[in-house]
Amino acid sequence: MWSGGWIGWKDVPIFHRDRMFERFQKYYQWEDEEKHSIHSCWERCIKGKFPNLLGKARKFAKARALKKGIEVGKDWSVTIPFKPQWISQDSWEELVKVWSTGSWQDKSSQNSKNREKATGGRHTVGSKSxxxxxxxxxxxxxxxxxxxxxxxxxxxxxxxxxxxxxxxxxxxxxxxxxxxxxxxxxxxxxxxxxxxxxxxxxxxxxxxxxxxxxxxxxxxxxxxxxxxxxxxxxxxxxxxxxxxxxxxxxxxxxxxxxxxxxxxxxxxxRSNKVQQLEEKIDEFEQEKVAELERGKVEKQAMLEKIEENARLFAEMNEKLQLLSRN
Known part of the structure; x- marks a missing residue:
């Protein structure tokens, strides 16, 4: 269901998040009152797995490029033909553009150094919880x-x-x-x-x-x-x-x-009151994010409608000019 150049979970539009959760619900059942807590847990899980998922995608593409004798340096555009199967070509090219920027590479390098300095917290369970x-x-x-x-x-x-x-x-x-x-x-x-x-x-x-x-x-x-x-x-x-x-x-x-x-x-x-308060805060934050996303979607739809109307007006004006010449 990956259909965008998403660097992190925050980049995934609300519409696509809802689609993913709807797919998730097809495989499991729970009581209605548990839906909010399950959705929050599900979203935290996916958010945490995002960096690891993209890291594996880069390693996969880099390994395939090396097999073809292509060295992958700071310019990730050489990996465009070697994308994973689960991601579309357009989405992959968007990601490659971001990975090739100096700002992303500087941040990645700093994160690697921070992990090397870590004094503990490692485990041996891999990707399992x-x-x-x-x-x-x-x-x-x-x-x-x-x-x-x-x-x-x-x-x-x-x-x-x-x-x-x-x-x-x-x-x-x-x-x-x-x-x-x-x-x-x-x-x-x-x-x-x-x-x-x-x-x-x-x-x-x-x-x-x-x-x-x-x-x-x-x-x-x-x-x-x-x-x-x-x-x-x-x-x-x-x-x-x-x-x-x-x-x-x-x-x-x-x-x-x-x-x-x-x-x-x-x-x-903690007391139930504290837990309920935290859930309300999380719910409020999610609602605010959803409102912002809806606003973006509505704004984009309005711009597209304006562009479509302008195109139709231009076509109509062109036809009127042809008729006047005839």
């Missing part, structure tokens, strides 16, 4: 994956992750359901190759705090302590908690279960 990985682990284990297993699976490199140690193929799509409750080495944390230092340090710090708070007896330890993890992770930043992506309830991601009703251990267990 944390929720998807957790569901796959629960399905494979035939039980809810423990926090330690989930953290190792999402933040340890290949070979030291729990699912890599199963006596079957490590690809989740080919894994047979197996009982792993009694497998002693499934969750061995020795010689773990972490994806970055922050992942290992946060996990080790959390384990030490758990022992300090609840004692050495593991049977007395809770399934998960959100308050301790929040302190280890440094709290929320831009409504996100380290290790939980941008989901509303981090407890669901880290434990696979909704937060306990009486818990006051994490700031995200």
């Amino acid at each position: 944390f929720i998807t990985v957790r569901k796959e682990m629960d399905h494979t284990f035939k039980r809810r994956a423990k926090f330690g297993e989930f953290w190792l699976q999402t933040h340890a490199k290949k070979g030291s992750r729990p699912l890599d140690k199963l006596p079957v193929c490590s690809e989740l799509a080919d894994v047979d359901l197996v009982e792993v409750d009694d497998v002693e080495d499934i969750n061995q944390e020795k010689n773990v190759d972490w994806v970055d230092t922050r992942a290992g340090e946060a996990y080790e710090s959390y384990k030490k705090l758990i022992v300090k708070k609840y004692g050495d007896d593991i049977s007395l330890h809770p399934e998960f302590d959100m308050e301790l993890w929040s302190s280890v992770a440094g709290g929320t930043k831009k409504r996100r908690l380290y290790g939980t992506s941008n989901i509303t309830d981090p407890y669901v991601v880290l434990t696979g279960a909704p937060a306990k009703p009486n818990t006051d251990s994490f700031p995200s267990a």
